[in-house]
Amino acid sequence: MLLRRRHGTASRDKHKVSPIAPVLLFQTVFFVAPIGILFVYSFWRMQDFRLITEFSFHNYREMANNPLLIKAFFLSLRVALVVTVVCAVLAFPIAYFISKKAGRWKVACLVAVIIPFWTSFVLRAYAWKLLLGERGVINTGLVSTGIIEAPLSYLLYSPFATAIGLIYGFLPFMVMPIYTSLEKVKDSWIDAAADLGASPARATWEVTLPLCIPGLVVGCVFTFIFALGEYVIPAMLGGGKDLLMAQAIVLEFELSQNWPGGAAISVVLLAIVFAVVAAVLRWVKMEEVL
Amino acid sequence: MSEGELRAVTFRNVTHDYDGARALDDVSFEVGDGEFVTLLGPSGCGKTTLLRITSGFLDPTAGDVLLHGKSVVGVPPFRRNTSMVFQDYALFPHRTVAQNVAFGLRMRGMAPDEIRRRVDRMLDMLGLAGLGERRIGHISGGQAQRVALGRSMIVEPAVLLLDEPLGALDLKLRKQMQVELKRIQRQVGMTFLYVTHDQEEALAMSDRIAVMNKGRLMQYGTPHEIYRRPSSRFVADFIGEANLIPCRVAERRSDALVLKGPGASSFTAAPSGADPASGADAILVIRPENLALAEPPVPQANTIGAVVQELTFLGPSVRMTALAEGNIVLAVVIGPGGRLPAIGDRIDLKWKAEDAIVVGPG
Ligand SMILES: Nc1ncnc2c1ncn2[C@@H]1O[C@H](COP(=O)(O)OP(=O)(O)OP(=O)(O)O)[C@@H](O)[C@H]1O
Numbered sequence: 001m002l003l004r005r006r007h008g009t010a011s012r013d014k015h016k017v018s019p020i021a022p023v024l025l026f027q028t029v030f031f032v033a034p035i036g037i038l039f040v041y042s043f044w045r046m047q048d049f050r051l052i053t054e055f056s057f058h059n060y061r062e063m064a065n066n067p068l069l070i071k072a073f074f075l076s077l078r079v080a081l082v083v084t085v086v087c088a089v090l091a092f093p094i095a096y097f098i099s100k101k102a103g104r105w106k107v108a109c110l111v112a113v114i115i116p117f118w119t120s121f122v123l124r125a126y127a128w129k130l131l132l133g134e135r136g137v138i139n140t141g142l143v144s145t146g147i148i149e150a151p152l153s154y155l156l157y158s159p160f161a162t163a164i165g166l167i168y169g170f171l172p173f174m175v176m177p178i179y180t181s182l183e184k185v186k187d188s189w190i191d192a193a194a195d196l197g198a199s200p201a202r203a204t205w206e207v208t209l210p211l212c213i214p215g216l217v218v219g220c221v222f223t224f225i226f227a228l229g230e231y232v233i234p235a236m237l238g239g240g241k242d243l244l245m246a247q248a249i250v251l252e253f254e255l256s257q258n259w260p261g262g263a264a265i266s267v268v269l270l271a272i273v274f275a276v277v278a279a280v281l282r283w284v285k286m287e288e289v290l
Numbered sequence: 291m292s293e294g295e296l297r298a299v300t301f302r303n304v305t306h307d308y309d310g311a312r313a314l315d316d317v318s319f320e321v322g323d324g325e326f327v328t329l330l331g332p333s334g335c336g337k338t339t340l341l342r343i344t345s346g347f348l349d350p351t352a353g354d355v356l357l358h359g360k361s362v363v364g365v366p367p368f369r370r371n372t373s374m375v376f377q378d379y380a381l382f383p384h385r386t387v388a389q390n391v392a393f394g395l396r397m398r399g400m401a402p403d404e405i406r407r408r409v410d411r412m413l414d415m416l417g418l419a420g421l422g423e424r425r426i427g428h429i430s431g432g433q434a435q436r437v438a439l440g441r442s443m444i445v446e447p448a449v450l451l452l453d454e455p456l457g458a459l460d461l462k463l464r465k466q467m468q469v470e471l472k473r474i475q476r477q478v479g480m481t482f483l484y485v486t487h488d489q490e491e492a493l494a495m496s497d498r499i500a501v502m503n504k505g506r507l508m509q510y511g512t513p514h515e516i517y518r519r520p521s522s523r524f525v526a527d528f529i530g531e532a533n534l535i536p537c538r539v540a541e542r543r544s545d546a547l548v549l550k551g552p553g554a555s556s557f558t559a560a561p562s563g564a565d566p567a568s569g570a571d572a573i574l575v576i577r578p579e580n581l582a583l584a585e586p587p588v589p590q591a592n593t594i595g596a597v598v599q600e601l602t603f604l605g606p607s608v609r610m611t612a613l614a615e616g617n618i619v620l621a622v623v624i625g626p627g628g629r630l631p632a633i634g635d636r637i638d639l640k641w642k643a644e645d646a647i648v649v650g651p652g
């Protein structure tokens with residue numbers, strides 16, 4: 001009897017470990033190893049088109065002294081921040097509507113939010129070009145109705161266009177986790193708030209919003225990180241005048257063939273991402289709010 | 291004080307349809323100030339619907355709801371002076387016990403010092419002192435029930451609405467809370483509109499009971515009236531145990547109603563003013579405790595012959611079932627000291643005319 005029970009416990013423990021093993025292996029091969037190589041590369045340097053495999057902070061010093069890179073770095077942060085905030089502000093009412101008001105249209109609304117994922121980023125970026133270009137739908141419309149005299153040039157090939165593309169592209173990443181949080185907010189809690197004298201806005205502020213913080217945090221982290229590292233949308237809509245980090249990395253790797261330089265920028269970007277995640281995990285105890 | 295102000299709540303011909311399905315049908319009654327009124331009825335009879343109409347989460351399809359004489363139809367919940375204790379308590383999970391109780395006062399813009407004072411007093415009264423800083427997930431079911439009660443009572447509503455507040459508790463705690471709830475209600479003198487489908491609970495706690503069925507108000511009265519003078523077969527059957535004997539009205543005299551029962555039996559009952567017409571079908575209702583064994587010589591009127599089927603010992607009393615003429619099963623409670631027949635015995639059961647209630651057959 002005792003033996004059998006021991007056996008049972010042991011096999012249960014084995015089951016607990018086994019599902020993690022493939023994940024660990026996968027992460028090691030496809031994430032940790034490349035990052036490790038990148039990290040090592042970032043301390044080497046190129047000289048006369050040859051790789052010098054000596055440890056130095058050369059690339060990081062170069063970066064700090066390159067005003068274009070510094071500018072790209074801060075522009076990226078700013079764009080990512082604006083995109084995250086705008087996405088959060090837009091996503092909350094959308095998720096709220098789907099979760100609490102859509103009724104039998106709920107599934108249809110959810111699908112509508114996810115549908116853009118079925119087409120490629122490149123295709124969607126082209127669609128934005130058609131809308132935002134100097135002879136695009138918006139400018140043509142505004143000019144022909146006489147609201148403006150000349151087409152607005154900043155609509156396309158500008159950080160503005162990049163931001164619009166990113167907001168559009170990442171909105172679902174914000175809507176879905178907020179929606180998931182909202183689904184756990186019982187209607188009777190909102191009713192109770194109203195019953196005790198809270199106007200609809202006050203009830204949202206006091207009850208619904210605080211209970212959505214986990215979803216908001218998850219959505220913000222995803223959106224911020226994706227927006228910070230995104231390449232396709234800034235490359236297609238940003239116009240190339242004002243570089244973002246991802247573009248700078250590609251330029252270093254492709255155009256300058258400076259792999260160690262590109263690796264160093266990547267490492268900095270990665271460090272920011274890890275710092276953001278660590279800060280957030282510290283700030284909200286996820287297991288408590290989830 | 292005008293007449294209207296004496297009534298906390300007035301329901302006037304309240305009707306409610308959910309997408310064409312009628313949930314409330316022409317419900318009218320009044321709840322006096324400081325009264326404990328219970329809505330009692332089977333599942334789906336419209337109790338919750340009526341509470342939600344009172345608190346403003348629903349508007350009636352037709353009819354009017356008045357709080358202290360003023361119509362509140364169309365007034366949103368957050369502007370109504372009502373408060374609801376939800377069946378699942380609906381306590382805010384991200385707030386402590388004290389913060390939950392303070393919520394309504396905070397919404398009213400009261401000063402923090404005053405809020406703290408009142409919350410402490412409320413927690414004291416409910417036996418929750420010292421639990422103020424607890425998280426909602428870390429209290430027991432009975433405590434959660436009292437927190438929900440305190441959170442609603444602290445705003446001093448014109449009427450406190452309670453939707454089966456004891457439904458989630460186990461039997462022992464439930465009985466205990468019944469007593470406590472009634473004590474608190476009497477102590478603060480607040481108007482309670484209480485929902486339950488437990489008739490014992492309703493009889494034990496209420497000043498008045500509104501018995502509902504299929505969206506209609508069947509009877510409104512004190513527990514005593516409802517139990518002793520049910521106005522319909524449904525109420526007689528739903529409240530307490532009742533023996534129902536189908537009859538026909540033979541004669542309506544000014545001093546008595548004469549009925550023909552199964553076989554050749556004939557009964558008399560006190561007239562109630564709302565009796566069925568002569569020749570109409572009727573049901574004679576007799577409570578089990580009002581039936582007794584008739585010793586020879588058996589009187590002619592108000593007796594019925596039966597065969598003893600079962601005897602169940604209940605401690606202080608014995609419950610007997612007997613099969614009477616016309617295949618009617620009768621329940622009888624025989625008090626301490628009463629003679630006990632044996633199973634299979636032919637017996638005669640008698641009752642007093644004033645204990646017999648005549649209702650329509652519907
Ligand atoms: N939102 C709704 N939509 C459609 N029909 C509803 C809705 N809510 C309730 N009903 C119906 O209205 C009737 C009354 O419901 P209500 O919830 O008021 O009953 P109740 O007396 O509270 O029942 P219970 O004791 O089970 O809580 C029921 O037939 C129910 O199915």
Ligand SMILES: [Mg+2]
Nearest residue numbers: 337338339453
């Ligand atoms: Mg109900």
